[in-house]
Amino acid sequence: MKPKYNIPCNIAQSLNIIGDRWTLLIIHEILNGNTMFNEIKKALNGISSNLLSERLRYLEEEGLIVSELYSQHPPRYSYNLTTSGRDLEHVFNALIVWGSNHLKKCYKRLIDPSTGDEVGIAYYSLKTGEMVHDIQVVEELTESRN
Amino acid sequence: MKPKYNIPCNIAQSLNIIGDRWTLLIIHEILNGNTMFNEIKKALNGISSNLLSERLRYLEEEGLIVSELYSQHPPRYSYNLTTSGRDLEHVFNALIVWGSNHLKKCYKRLIDPSTGDEVGIAYYSLKTGEMVHDIQVVEELTESRN
């Protein structure tokens, strides 16, 4: 079945869910308000129906989107993000910022709407809310038997 | 040749460079100090030599890594990140944070090493350095002829 990364790392495990071709772009379109099958298909120049259909099904299984029946009789669904899908926004923003710095041609930028200043990625403490200038990745202790 | 997303968006264009299977994980291993071919291969359980070799070649073409000859006679290279490769760190961190909130099993967390507090993603103004609480994605104006 699905070929998955068998690597003990958040990044690899996250990519097992959102790393397939088109997947992040599909979520991004839904985030941008394109909630219907054909809206998404039209926005994603080149994706085929069967693949879009399969990806949507998989993302729903994984809990990143929910499909809502908006017409009974020809059954028609609109696709919306769950919290976990919406939380990918920071990943999108990190990609937009990276792209604006390193792509030959940049299409989008992140700005502070109150000042117009361009913004970059930072980190803040969940406890205090203050910006944190130095960060560290720590390994979760593997809980052994007890 | 390479199937690429033909979509005018930083995210799609960035994924054209770093969105192939294994690519982000390879860069992440180099960032973590695994700079030799077999170190990367060993860390990435399941990747095959030919694919690793092809991905490294492509990433060098795209300017995300540089290979440095460290032994002349059996030609041996070590792989290191350029600035553009290193700048993907924010993307990795965004994925680590997303994973720590939404994966069934979390392997890593981001903390402030001075306090031990867990951290989340924020944004700051490139001009003032201050944290920005509201952000907006703006489309780059397409430069027409002049």
Place this chain on the structure above:
DNA sequence: TTTACAAAGTTGATTTTTTGAACTTAGTAT
């Protein structure tokens, strides 16, 4: 009341990628 058209898919053949295993080349260690 046919005819046309759209939305949301499904089916199946073709093409492209990825995997997996074996092989190579140059060198070091025993």
Place this chain on the structure above:
DNA sequence: ATACTAAGTTCAAAAAATCAACTTTGTAAA
């Protein structure tokens, strides 16, 4: 000599993505 390692390359087999055609239910127009 023999074994073993690093860093790949080559090629066959398997898996995934693309592409085009088709289906189903319904709405709009002639």
